[in-house]
Structures are given as structure tokens and as C-alpha cells.
Amino acid sequence: MVRRSPVRSATDAAAETVALVLDESVPLPASQTDVDDLVARLRGHIVDLANLLVPGRLGHAPEQLSRAVVRADTLRHRPAPHDHVGSRIYLVRLAEVTQELASVASTFEVCSAEQPRVPDPEPPQGLLHAIRFATSKGLP
Template identity: 35%
Template sequence: MLGEDSPLPDTAADVEDLALRLRGHVSQLGALTPSQEPALLRAQQLCSGGLPDGYMPSRVHLVRLAEATQDLIAAVQAHDVAPAKSVQRRRWWKPPINVLRGAVFALALACVVLAASVPRT
């Protein structure tokens, strides 16, 4: 977004989409940053305001929001906060139906063979 070669968004919908994405990034980074961090407060202040009307004011707001997001990233890296790892539940292997049928057949056959091998009294 802030690269020299990257063009400004053309439509108002593009501006709204980018602003929404940057607000999402700010909220995610805000969880990793101390609450009194100046970069976080600036980014939250920019996010709380609405998108200005007009071509240039909306693009300027978008650039400021992107700069605030970059400052927030730098603040998170400066505080050396590791991102929280999500807890993953163990997924059990779900066998195909034919494997289950084969296992049931093998168990039944083993029971028949065992029953046949027991001497009769």
C-alpha cells in the first residue's frame, strides 16, 4: 500500500475494503501491544473515525491508517512479543468405510476360528 510503485485504489469500494482490512490488522496487533502504547492509541484513533468523503481525503486517510499500522507492527516487534499460538485439538484419523468393513470381517472370522478350535466336551 505504501510502496512507491503501488497505485492508489480507484474506487470507493476498494478504499473501504482496504480500510476494513487495515482495521482488522490493527485490532489483531492491538492484542499483542501494551494498552498505553502511543502507536496503538494513534492507530485506534484513526480506526475509530469514519472514512472521509471525497477522493483525496479518503486516500490520505487510507495512507495514514497504513502508516499507523506499520508503526504498530514496529512497536510489537520492539516489545518482542511472540504471537499467541492457537490450541489445536488432536484430530483422529477417520478410516474409510471399507477399512472398517474389513476390520469387522476380520474380527468376525477370528471369532469363528477361535470358536471352532475350542474342544467340545
């Protein structure tokens, strides 16, 4: 059995869901239930990717990573509109920030593989830690 890296698995899963929303050959969902399902899946991918990419886990995080995490988390916490057009716009924006976060994750995985990481004395505290880090750096 081949084991996959957690970052690669998370980015692959996110890419599949993002494609359901952003692929021009696939129409946006017709039913609000389908939109809500995709929104929930994208929010879950954001959490998964952010938990893998928190600065405490990866050492010194690049500014691009911190901004991507904060942008994605901010949108993730906004309530989804329930009107037809607004909910689809929100879905597309959520897919775009998820795609950005997955892209940064893939890039950072390649960079971090070349540079050994010193283990942290404490385990990461997830998304909250990333937000605190970004806030302390004055990022929006």
C-alpha cells in the same frame, strides 16, 4: 507443520496490507470500493496487533507501545471520508499508523523474548485495557 508466533503472523499480515498502500510502485486504488476494503483490512490489523500488545498481556509496556496503540486506535475510530482525495489521505494515514504499530510489535517481541514474563492473574481485556492504561498515564 511449522507454527508461527501470533505476533509474527499479525505483523506479517499487516505488512502485506500496508505495502499495498505505501509501496511507491503500487498505485493507490482507483475505486472507492477498493479503498473501503483496504481501510477495513487495516482497521482489522490494528485490532489484531493491539490485542497482542495490550500492557496487561505483556507486563509493563513501554511508553512507545502505549502511544502507538492509542494513536492507531484513535485513527481507526474516525469515520473514513468518502470524497476521492480525503479517503485516500485517510487510507495512507491508517497504513502509516498500522506500520508503526507492527514495527513496535516486532521490536517488543524481540525484547520480550529475552526477558521472561510473569503471567498475569487475569486474562487481558484487549484494546479497551490498552486505552485505559494509556489514559491513566496521561498519554494523548
